[in-house]
Amino acid sequence: MARMDVRGDDLVVRLTWRERVAARRGDVRVPLAAVCRVTVEPAWWRALRGDPRRGVWIPGTRCVGTRGHLAGADFVVLRPGRPVVCVELRPSAPFRLLAVSAPNRSEAAAMAASLVRAAPEIDASTPCRQPLPVPDERGKGWPELPAADES
Template sequence: MAHMLAEDDQVVIRLAWWERAAARRGDVRVPLAAVRRVTVEPDWWRALRGIQESGICVPGALCLGTRRHQAGKDFAAIRPGRPVVCIELWSSTPFRLLAVSARDDVEAEAAAGLFRRVAPRIDASTPWRQPLPVPDESE
């Protein structure tokens, strides 16, 4: 199962060998300075956005890989029935969201708390994830 850690000045999603093969990529790394907001989503399906671009998605069993939507791309390593740690990123990175399942609520809150403490540019204006922009709407 994928693990999310903070190494030096980066967020690292470490994938197992079979997850690397399924996702068609190696470990995911983004700078901690790119972290915008960290939340825990208790309903795993709410963390999924867009359509599967690469990787594998078996409904009700596993979603692993890159997902594409109108605001960019997300990386998901999600298993149903488990809480999901969602890390929203500033637009300067290749992904807009990193979503990784945790074993239980305690592990999810611990991981989220860690990233909230070590990320230098956290937007604390709201504790919830922001919705995707609608292409035809202006601000």
């Protein structure tokens, strides 16, 4: 099972050899300075967002790899029925979210707490993850609204 570790000034997602094969990449390494929020999500499926790009997506079994969306890409290593440690990253990082399943709630809470202690600038304004940006709702074919007359 994948693990999140702090090594020096970096957050490293260490993958097992099977997860490396499934994701078609090695361990993920991002600077701790890029971490902006750490949360624990009890429902694994809530950590999935966007469309699958590269990896293995077996519904009900495991989700490993990269998912793309309007804000960029997420890297996930998820197993159903397990809590997920979600690490939101600043736009300068290669991913916007790292989501890794933990064996149980206590290990997920311990992993999240160690990341919060190690990261220099955590946004603690809310315990929830931030929503993804939504594309402009006025797509092509929508007429422009006339400007209001000021009389």
